[in-house]
Amino acid sequence: MNKLDMARYLSAWNQLPHRVCLGGQKNFQFFMQRLKDDPPSALDSSWFKRLACLAVLYRSAEKTVRGLKFPAYGAQIVAYLIAGLSLRTNGQFN
Secondary structure, three states: OOOOHHHHHHHHHHOHHHHHHHHHHHHHHHHHHHHOOOOOOOOOOEEEEEEEHHHHHHHHHHHHHHHHOOOHHHHHHHHHHHHHHHOOOOOOOO
């Protein structure tokens, strides 16, 4: 996982898929600005576990959407799918 992936996963889960759809670098810039404006309270082991879970969830969604063979916009579909899942579950998952 690199910095662009991390920004993608967290932005989509924070219900900002329109930012994810701008591309890796632009999304990362917005992500860093949000961190600067509102830093997380603690980056402990539970935060990193949550990030790993988001990575698995996001990559699973990518694999599923790829298997459905959409002709285009697969990355955008995944970003909005993850944002919708976050909205429906109120950002809570186990």
